Amino acid sequence: MTQAHILVAISDQQITFLLERVLKSAGYSIRLQENPASIQRTVELNPPTLIILGETVGSASGMEIAAALLRRFPAIPVLLFISQESPALLKQALQLGVSDTFCLPLRTDDILKAVQASLDKAQQRKDWVLLESRRATAGLQRQISEMQTLAELARTINSSLDLDIVLQAVVEAAVKLTNADEGSLLLVDDVTGELYMRASRNFQDEFARTFRIPIQDTLAGSVVRSGQPVLMDENTPQKIKTSYLVQSLVYVPLRVHQSVIGVLGIDNRAKKIPFKDHDVQLLSALAEFASIAIVNASRFSDTSAERNKLGTILAKIQDGVIVFDQDQRLVLVNQMAAGAFKLDDASLAGQPLQDVFTHPDLLALVDSGSKTMTNRAEIAVEDGRIFSAQITPIAGVGAAVTMHDITNLKKLDRIKSDFVSTVSHDLRSPLTAILGYVELIERAGPVNELQRDFVHRVQTSVHNITHLVDDLVELGRIESGFDSRKEPVHLEQLIPLVVDQLKKQMDDKHQTLLLEVPEVLPPVFANPVQLRQMVENLLENASKYTHPGGIVTVHATLEDQQIILRFIDNGIGIPQVDLPFIFDKFYRASNANNEMSGTGLGLSIVRSIVEAHQGRIWVESQPDEGSTFTVVLPVIQE
Numbered sequence: 001m002t003q004a005h006i007l008v009a010i011s012d013q014q015i016t017f018l019l020e021r022v023l024k025s026a027g028y029s030i031r032l033q034e035n036p037a038s039i040q041r042t043v044e045l046n047p048p049t050l051i052i053l054g055e056t057v058g059s060a061s062g063m064e065i066a067a068a069l070l071r072r073f074p075a076i077p078v079l080l081f082i083s084q085e086s087p088a089l090l091k092q093a094l095q096l097g098v099s100d101t102f103c104l105p106l107r108t109d110d111i112l113k114a115v116q117a118s119l120d121k122a123q124q125r126k127d128w129v130l131l132e133s134r135r136a137t138a139g140l141q142r143q144i145s146e147m148q149t150l151a152e153l154a155r156t157i158n159s160s161l162d163l164d165i166v167l168q169a170v171v172e173a174a175v176k177l178t179n180a181d182e183g184s185l186l187l188v189d190d191v192t193g194e195l196y197m198r199a200s201r202n203f204q205d206e207f208a209r210t211f212r213i214p215i216q217d218t219l220a221g222s223v224v225r226s227g228q229p230v231l232m233d234e235n236t237p238q239k240i241k242t243s244y245l246v247q248s249l250v251y252v253p254l255r256v257h258q259s260v261i262g263v264l265g266i267d268n269r270a271k272k273i274p275f276k277d278h279d280v281q282l283l284s285a286l287a288e289f290a291s292i293a294i295v296n297a298s299r300f301s302d303t304s305a306e307r308n309k310l311g312t313i314l315a316k317i318q319d320g321v322i323v324f325d326q327d328q329r330l331v332l333v334n335q336m337a338a339g340a341f342k343l344d345d346a347s348l349a350g351q352p353l354q355d356v357f358t359h360p361d362l363l364a365l366v367d368s369g370s371k372t373m374t375n376r377a378e379i380a381v382e383d384g385r386i387f388s389a390q391i392t393p394i395a396g397v398g399a400a401v402t403m404h405d406i407t408n409l410k411k412l413d414r415i416k417s418d419f420v421s422t423v424s425h426d427l428r429s430p431l432t433a434i435l436g437y438v439e440l441i442e443r444a445g446p447v448n449e450l451q452r453d454f455v456h457r458v459q460t461s462v463h464n465i466t467h468l469v470d471d472l473v474e475l476g477r478i479e480s481g482f483d484s485r486k487e488p489v490h491l492e493q494l495i496p497l498v499v500d501q502l503k504k505q506m507d508d509k510h511q512t513l514l515l516e517v518p519e520v521l522p523p524v525f526a527n528p529v530q531l532r533q534m535v536e537n538l539l540e541n542a543s544k545y546t547h548p549g550g551i552v553t554v555h556a557t558l559e560d561q562q563i564i565l566r567f568i569d570n571g572i573g574i575p576q577v578d579l580p581f582i583f584d585k586f587y588r589a590s591n592a593n594n595e596m597s598g599t600g601l602g603l604s605i606v607r608s609i610v611e612a613h614q615g616r617i618w619v620e621s622q623p624d625e626g627s628t629f630t631v632v633l634p635v636i637q638e
């Protein structure tokens with residue numbers, strides 16, 4: 001026992017001295033206090049085990065000080081020394097709650113007895129309070145420990161996708177919380193319709209592994225059938241069919257979407273302590289946990305099966321697929337794409353796209369794809385294959401690039417172009433011969449009107465064919481990159497030359513041509529013949545597809561190191577359905593009638609020229625309102 005500290009506050013010096021001597025020699029530690037005003041504070045700062053007060057302390061009344069101290073510190077016993085015993089004083093002291101009084105003559109024995117008795121009583125009171133509070137908080141403590149076990153279980157469920165671990169944790173928590181001998185989690189086997197033990201605590205391994213009971217005629221089965229919990233002990237007037245002997249038991253159903261899929265149970269095999277309703281409630285809460293875990297696990301296995309299926313499809317398809325997130329980090333690269341860019345098999349997920357891919361065309365596509373909605377590009381890879389790649393934004397993911405191998409199509413296209421250009425080339429000489437001879441007919445002798453008319457028709461037709469052949473030869477030349485000689489070209493000088501050349505044709509149709517070209521423009525690095533052809537084709541079209549009296553405008557500006565050319569007319573326009581194909585070879589819009597002669601090759605030539613100069617071209621048009629062809633060409637960088 002620790003040493004008792006006694007605070008002594010008595011005015012009478014002699015008594016103080018006496019008490020100090022007696023108590024010290026009995027082993028108590030003593031503190032003397034003379035100033036009545038600071039007693040409270042001293043007690044507060046360093047609480048003594050016992051206080052002895054005189055009838056007077058300094059100038060104050062000991063009784064009043066005792067009253068104040070007992071109010072503040074009811075657990076510290078106070079002894080009062082009174083010089084003369086009087087029933088009135090004793091009664092007052094008793095009413096205040098003073099533990100004991102003593103008076104003159106002072107005998108060592110009396111003092112020590114009074115002090116010890118007070119200390120003993122105080123200790124008893126303290127022990128009793130402690131015991132009572134423990135008893136009162138025991139329920140609370142149990143609840144806290146239950147909550148802690150449940151919280152721990154919830155953590156296990158959240159952190160583990162392994163159903164075995166979670167169900168084992170549920171059964172263990174059930175046994176721990178209910179203080180049961182054994183616990184088990186039985187599930188209905190969908191195939192046999194029996195109950196088997198999925199998790200257990202304190203059952204022998206072999207027993208748990210081989211345990212199987214039917215749903216009919218068993219207690220656990222009755223819980224599955226009724227969906228109601230059961231609580232049983234030896235007094236329950238029913239034979240407990242558990243296939244093992246127990247004193248008492250609780251079974252609660254495991255529910256998933258309204259149907260019962262199993263049973264969570266606890267039992268006391270040896271202990272003769274029955275279970276209570278509270279145990280049923282606890283077990284039901286745990287059964288909820290188990291059900292949630294079972295649902296989660298089945299969802300997870302469904303999703304992972306789906307994901308595996310999708311993954312296999314993506315990996316095996318013959319098109320390349322690259323998926324990346326908003327921060328341009330890779331999510332997926334399938335086999336085909338990895339093979340095309342010669343990537344290792346190592347997992348690429350999470351790596352920045354720029355670190356994995358170096359192909360400039362792919363990076364340019366990704367770059368443009370993040371700005372516009374969708375975009376396409378042709379990508380030629382190292383092994384000679386050519387892919388048509390398309391980038392598509394995917395909400396919530398990022399974007400996907402899909403790549404389709406068009407090597408064979410490109411080869412066919414080239415064969416076709418080569419064939420066409422060879423044939424056209426070979427057609428030229430016979431056509432020239434035909435024209436020459438037709439012209440000679442008239443010179444060779446007189447021809448009648450009808451013959452002259454026939455000759456003219458032949459001439460016009462041959463002219464048309466020659467025109468077509470010229471266009472084809474020209475297109476073949478540009479596409480094959482032949483004559484790709486380039487030099488600085490000043491568009492502000494080139495455009496007026498073409499305009500002059502077309503002036504007569506436009507004057508004949510009474511059309512107005514507005515030239516909105518700055519006096520000075522930075523040069524573009526280009527093939528002058530081809531650029532001239534491009535402007536010529538676009539201007540010719542603008543005039544050809546515009547009614548007499550219409551207006552054609554050529555507009556040029558410099559923006560961001562690019563020259564933007566616009567050929568604007570207020571002519572017949574192009575129907576919406578034709579717009580996507582207008583640059584294709586031999587394509588003529590549905591509103592271009594036969595009087596407006598043409599081969600459908602002019603715009604194909606224009607597009608090939610623009611692309612050969614790293615430019616872009618597009619058209620905006622409204623039928624009966626007019627068309628605007630826009631060409632963007634990069635200027636020579638300093």
Ligand code: ADP
Binds near residue numbers: 543582588590603
């Ligand atoms: P064409 O020899 O038929 O003019 P192009 O390739 O130059 O061939 O043009 C293809 C088609 O585009 C034309 O047949 C015409 O239908 C349409 N087209 C071209 N330019 C214009 C324009 N400025 N206004 C209306 N339609 C146009």
